[in-house]
Structures are given as structure tokens and as C-alpha cells.
Amino acid sequence: MIKFSTERIYLYVKFLAALGIILAVYLLWQQFARPSFQPCSINATVNCDAIISGEVAKTLGIPTPLYGLIGYIVILVAAFYRKKKLLFGMASFGLLFCLWIAYRELFELAVICPVCILCQLIMISVFSLAVVVKRRA
Numbered sequence: 001m002i003k004f005s006t007e008r009i010y011l012y013v014k015f016l017a018a019l020g021i022i023l024a025v026y027l028l029w030q031q032f033a034r035p036s037f038q039p040c041s042i043n044a045t046v047n048c049d050a051i052i053s054g055e056v057a058k059t060l061g062i063p064t065p066l067y068g069l070i071g072y073i074v075i076l077v078a079a080f081y082r083k084k085k086l087l088f089g090m091a092s093f094g095l096l097f098c099l100w101i102a103y104r105e106l107f108e109l110a111v112i113c114p115v116c117i118l119c120q121l122i123m124i125s126v127f128s129l130a131v132v133v134k135r136r137a
Contacts, residue, residue, distance in 0.1 A: 055108070084134055
């Protein structure tokens with residue numbers, strides 16, 4: 001088993017959070033700008049329309065991608081300042097939120113959003129890294 005230093009783990013978290021920020025901004029841009037070119041929309045089952053304009057587009061009246069953007073920013077800040085509790089707390093909330101969105105997409109709407117899947121994989125990875133950091137504390 002490979003054992004990474006805590007510094008390296010924080011570096012991975014920063015990278016993943018930055019990638020998550022880019023994906024969340026992309027979804028927000030798609031939601032507000034509604035460009036004609038939508039590379040995420042492949043067919044009726046694989047598309048981002050559920051997040052951009054469907055039932056999952058807003059959560060409590062706020063655009064759902066905005067939650068992701070804020071969450072990834074908080075995770076990035078927590079990684080920069082080595083705030084283990086904040087990192088773990090935000091990663092835990094983010095994981096639960098992502099799982100809830102995934103459930104709604106897959107089982108209620110029968111849609112797969114490729115960008116959302118990437119965000120969910122990033123959040124699972126961040127959560128796993130946050131668990132490692134927390135255990136080392």
C-alpha cells in the first residue's frame with residue numbers, strides 16, 4: 001500500500017477542488033447562458049439537462065450547481081489553510097448532497113449527467129482523502 005504524506009494529500013485535495021470548481025462553473029454557465037452548443041447532451045438518457053433545466057436544476061430555490069461551486073471553494077480554502085475539521089465536514093456534506101443528486105438523477109429522472117458523475121467522483125475522492133487526513137490527526 002502506498003502511503004502519501006499529509007502535504008501530498010492536501011495537494012491532491014486542492015487539485016480535485018479546483019477541478020470541481022471548473023465543473024460547477026461550467027454547469028452554472030450552461031444553466032444561465034443556455035448556449036446552443038451543449039457537448040454534455042448526448043441523447044435522452046445521457047445529458048446534463050436534468051441539472052440545467054430539469055427538476056434538479058434548483059434546490060431550495062437556489063441553482064444546484066451553485067451549491068457545488070460554494071462547496072468546492074470551501075474545500076479548497078480548507079485545504080490551503082489545513083483546516084481538517086472544515087475539510088472533513090464539507091466533504092461529508094458534499095458527498096451526501098452528491099449522492100442525493102445522483103439518486104434523483106438515476107432513479108427518479110432516469111438521466112445520467114456526465115459532468116455530475118465527474119463531480120460525484122471528485123467528491124468521493126475528496127471525502128476519502130479527508131478521512132485519511134482526519135485519521136492522522
